[in-house]
Amino acid sequence: MTWQAFNVPFLKGGIISDYKESENLKEMVENKKIFILAALSNNKIVGAVRYKSTANGQNIYLFRLAVLKFYRYMGIGSKLVKRVEKITKKLGYKKIKLDCVLEKGLFPYYKKLGYRVYNIKKHDDHYDVFMYKRVNSFKK
Numbered sequence: 289m290t291w292q293a294f295n296v297p298f299l300k301g302g303i304i305s306d307y308k309e310s311e312n313l314k315e316m317v318e319n320k321k322i323f324i325l326a327a328l329s330n331n332k333i334v335g336a337v338r339y340k341s342t343a344n345g346q347n348i349y350l351f352r353l354a355v356l357k358f359y360r361y362m363g364i365g366s367k368l369v370k371r372v373e374k375i376t377k378k379l380g381y382k383k384i385k386l387d388c389v390l391e392k393g394l395f396p397y398y399k400k401l402g403y404r405v406y407n408i409k410k411h412d413d414h415y416d417v418f419m420y421k422r423v424n425s426f427k428k
């Protein structure tokens with residue numbers, strides 16, 4: 289599902305190959321290294337987000353947020369992010385961290401959801417924007 293949702297070419301360099309499912313995903317999920325939340329419509333997965341604890345164990349890293357094209361702009365993406373926020377708070381983590389490709393135009397999306405920029409990295413063909421949100425700034 290995430291592969292389909294991410295399969296939108298936006299750069300000549302083709303970031304897409306990075307989005308192919310890693311072979312050990314199943315193992316990571318089974319060993320609780322990665323968690324996946326799915327949004328369902330009529331028993332079909334139409335959106336998903338992944339999250340995991342960061343290396344220092346203090347924060348949650350949110351990644352691979354994706355909603356199938358037909359289901360976008362209905363609030364599904366935001367609901368998935370908010371659900372991760374709820375879990376993050378419940379588990380006692382301090383922040384949620386995420387990153388997005390500047391050229392994909394999602395920086396305003398996360399900003400609207402309350403995420404702040406703490407770093408920007410320049411690559412040959414794109415910029416990565418690193419963002420965070422503190423648990424104590426989560427709205428109920």
Ligand SMILES: CC(C)(COP(=O)(O)OP(=O)(O)OC[C@H]1O[C@@H](n2cnc3c(N)ncnc32)[C@H](O)[C@@H]1OP(=O)(O)O)[C@@H](O)C(=O)NCCC(=O)NCCS
Pocket residue numbers: 293294352353354355356359360361362363364365366367387388389392393394396397400
């Ligand atoms: C990013 C994505 C998950 C958003 O999902 P969604 O369900 O359409 O988002 P929502 O409906 O919750 O959008 C909430 C708000 O953000 C806005 N928004 C949605 N997509 C946006 C975008 N690409 N750029 C800027 N704003 C956006 C909506 O207009 C909406 O605003 P409103 O509350 O004022 O109406 C979806 O566009 C997607 O799957 N993109 C491809 C995968 C991807 O790039 N993921 C991000 C990885 S960092």
